[in-house]
Amino acid sequence: MTFTKKILLLGSGELGREFAISAKRLGAYVIACDAYEHAPAMQVADVSETFSMLDGDRLRTAIKKHQPDLIVPEVEAIRTEILEEVEIDGFNVVPSARATQLTMNRDAIRDVAAKELGLVTSRYHYAENFEDVARAAADIGLPLVIKPVMSSSGKGQSKVENEADLENAWNYAVDNMRGDRARVIVEQFVDFDYEITLLTVRTREGVLFCPPIGHRQERGDYQESWQPATMTDAALSDAQDMARKVVDNLGGHGLFGVEFFVTKAGEVIFSELSPRPHDTGMVTLIGQNLSEFDLHARAIMELPIPHIALTAPASASAVILADRDSSAFSFDGIEDALALGKEGAETDIRIFGKPVTRPYRRMGVVLAMSPDTDSARFLAKKAANCVSIKY
Secondary structure (H helix, E strand, O other): OOOOOEEEEEOOOHHHHHHHHHHHHOOOEEEEEEOOOOOHHHHOOOEEEEOOOOOHHHHHHHHHHHOOOEEEEOOOOOOHHHHHHHHHOOOOEOOOHHHHHHHOOHHHHHHHHHHHOOOOOOOEEEEOOHHHHHHHHHHHOOOEEEEEOOOOOOOOOEEEOOHHHHHHHHHHHHHOOOOOOOOEEEEEOOOEEEEEEEEEEEEOOEEEEOOOEEEEEEOOEEEEEEEOOOOOHHHHHHHHHHHHHHHHHHOOOEEEEEEEEEEOOOOEEEEEEEOOOOHHHHHHHHHEOOOHHHHHHHHHOOOOOOOOOEOOOEEEEEEEEOOOOEOOOEEEOHHHHHHOOEOOEEEEEEEOOOOOEOOOOEEEEEEEEEOOHHHHHHHHHHHHHHOEEEO
């Protein structure tokens, strides 16, 4: 069989799993890589490799061994200098080695957004020790947010309202960072009305946008998302303008998850960006004609995207969380969750296939579609509550 593209997937979590499925539907050959065996994407890929993405020698060896058409990062912690080297040698890094390097670190992408592009952001400082944190807090004022410059899904992030909590927040950020750089961003707490993810697709024909996605977090990690998020035309236009500027600056093709805060006054504030499918965007698996994974696959393979449209008035997702460490577990209640669906209000589920549980680890997600956002969110949470993990 002749494959359309050979894809080396760097990181094989739940987002990588759905991307691998979308890419294989388009005829791609997928090599799934991760630091542990039997990772979710490995279970659906053609072959797999197990090594740390921070091991530069192993990363370079895997690229030379497989000679991929496309190198697709799915995790933050990667030796991005190796990606720069192989890009010079002619390999295609998605969306580009520069974009990967800048967005793997919150400090780099924040500087591009605020200083180079002039986007509206919160006030911020960087800190590499607790003394730097204390000085930043004195300048910015409380409350503020401290988070690692490199982490995933909000891990290591905390809001600080009292000076006495600064050191605990610093330690929490360092303990939950990815990579080998003890550096955090200390930023002004934005008293936002809501936050959104604007899935932005850079294609060979130009930049496309999905309808905005609202989301709610706990412990810095997303718990539920819904689409479309309600926002004014002016706020949406501002978000799209900023998203277009930053993805055009980064270059390459693919889907970007661009996050914004929106204040009660309607001001749109750039927060973060991921050059790949976003966890809050899993809601598109039920609510769009093309999911974020389909869009990413088409964009990087330079295939047409005729249009992006909602397939229901509203959709929502709610996560299924573990509460302990275990390698022996099962799921109960899936039938009950799916039975909640009816005409005009459907439910679906994705079990990620992770081999072990940990406290607060996402093990699956429930999806729902309904005539309006409130009922979609209610249905998704009700269905997620039906599902339990048995140890």
